[in-house]
Amino acid sequence: MANELTIGTLLESESAAPARLLASRMNRHTFWCGQSGSGKTYALGVALEQIMLHTRLPLVIFDPNSDFVKLGEIRDDAPEAEAAELRTRDIRVRHSTTGAGDPLRTRFLQMPLRSRAAILQIDPVLNPDDYNTMLRMETDISLIEDHDLVGFMRSHPDRIRHELAMRLENLGVAEWKLWAWGERSITDEIDELPDATVVDLGGFATQAESRAAALAVLDHLWENREQRIGRLIVIDEAHNLCTPEPATPVEKLLTERIVQIAAEGRKYGLWLLLSTQRPSKVHPNALSQCDNLALMRMSSPRDLADLSEVFGYAPESLLERSPAFTQGQALFAGGFVDQPSLVQMGARLTHEGGSDVKVPLR
Structure with a gap:
């Protein structure tokens, strides 16, 4: 049946009955x-x-x-x-x-403000000026060209934006390979x-x-x-x-x-x-x-x-x-x-990715 996922055999079964999960x-x-x-x-x-x-x-x-x-x-x-x-x-x-x-890859600027602030280690209470500047920048995000966030922030006369740009660089966040910057x-x-x-x-x-x-x-x-x-x-x-x-x-x-x-x-x-x-x-x-x-x-x-x-x-x-x-x-x-069951798991259909480091033998 489509609702039943066969994952192995029941340990307590004399006939090795199939063990199933309810999809x-x-x-x-x-x-x-x-x-x-x-x-x-x-x-x-x-x-x-x-x-x-x-x-x-x-x-x-x-x-x-x-x-x-x-x-x-x-x-x-x-x-x-x-x-x-x-x-x-x-x-x-x-x-x-x-x-x-x-x-x-993912898009830094599409993450929620709270998440971006957390990545930059900025607390809305402990760092109110920094957080408030990030909040006010929300209306400017669409203006950023060539995905140059640091350059965009440094081009603004606001001193705190310059400090945020420095924080991005000092923490190494701007260089993370995680960011899509125009990619998928x-x-x-x-x-x-x-x-x-x-x-x-x-x-x-x-x-x-x-x-x-x-x-x-x-x-x-x-x-x-x-x-x-x-x-x-x-x-x-x-x-x-x-x-x-x-x-x-x-x-x-x-x-x-x-x-x-x-x-x-x-x-x-x-x-x-x-x-x-x-x-x-x-x-x-x-x-x-x-x-x-x-x-x-x-x-x-x-x-x-x-x-x-x-x-x-x-x-x-x-x-x-x-x-x-x-x-x-x-x-x-x-x-x-259907009821609590002891199961011997079945075999994989696909390959397992990780592997243990083997002991080198002489």
């Missing part, structure tokens, strides 16, 4: 977790492939470790019928690594509703640039929420973007935006899938909004206790078995399964 219940937020080596990223890829095969739900995948950059590359051993179907899907990967493929933006790709858009965040020189890229995409999705286009927003290593203790202005806005989508996004068709190794490192106000749970091997008593408290629909007797899971085994609970 129609992906319209809830999902929490996907497992410690390093549990097979979390591989298993997530299995689920995403099935979503692309059996639904028209556009995926926006935040990929900090380049694990999903090969999502469009079919494995030679993939079943032919599924492989042929998957080849028809529109999968776009935008890279942060120079020369790796289509570049990940990642938001243009997303608006065309491909089956999947992979936002490869791992190749930027600094975390600041990577997080600015993530913020630009999340801002765009939220600003266009009234379109009510169903989207699954997949955030791998979610603890990097939605931490309980954000330190920088951009981290604070990222966490605020993700928590906002977790609290209000469902009615607009913005559904989160948060994947991480450490549940305790994800903001509790995002975690508590998840109605679906995928749990792979997790040995930390603290994390298991947190999961038991937050996800009351997951039987404690099954949660307790998590430390003994082997690679690729998982507990699924919540609305996207």
Whole structure:
């Protein structure tokens, strides 16, 4: 059936019955977790492939470790019928690594004022003159020629604009390769509703640039929420973007935006899938909004206790078995399964992007 996504086999079944997720219940937020080596990223890829095969739900995948950059590359051993179907899907990967493929770019001047100010480390209360100048500049943005923002600001007699230009240069923001400056933006790709858009965040020189890229995409999705286009927003290593203790202005806005989508996004068709190794490192106000749970091997008593408290629909007797899971085994609970189930994940149809560093042998 189209509503059923086959992801593997049931561990408790004598006949190795297929394990399935309910596609129609992906319209809830999902929490996907497992410690390093549990097979979390591989298993997530299995689920995403099935979503692309059996639904028209556009995926926006935040990929900090380049694990999903090969999502469009079919494995030679993939079943032919599924492989042929998957080849028809529109999968776009935008890279942060120079020369790796289509570049990940976004438009600085189209980001919300608060986000641009956060990138420049300008607080509206602590830096009122700077922020107010940015606010008054909003009417001038259309006048900027040749995308020379620094030159435009220096050409104005206002001293504070000169200081803002200096801040752009001193922080290195003006030179970030993230900015489109007339090129195609990642938001243009997303608006065309491909089956999947992979936002490869791992190749930027600094975390600041990577997080600015993530913020630009999340801002765009939220600003266009009234379109009510169903989207699954997949955030791998979610603890990097939605931490309980954000330190920088951009981290604070990222966490605020993700928590906002977790609290209000469902009615607009913005559904989160948060994947991480450490549940305790994800903001509790995002975690508590998840109605679906995928749990792979997790040995930390603290994390298991947190999961038991937050996800009351997951039987404690099954949660307790998590430390003994082997690679690729998982507990699924919540609305996207008929009943809590232990699953052996199936094989990927596409290649996994990231890889471990091998031990050199003599």
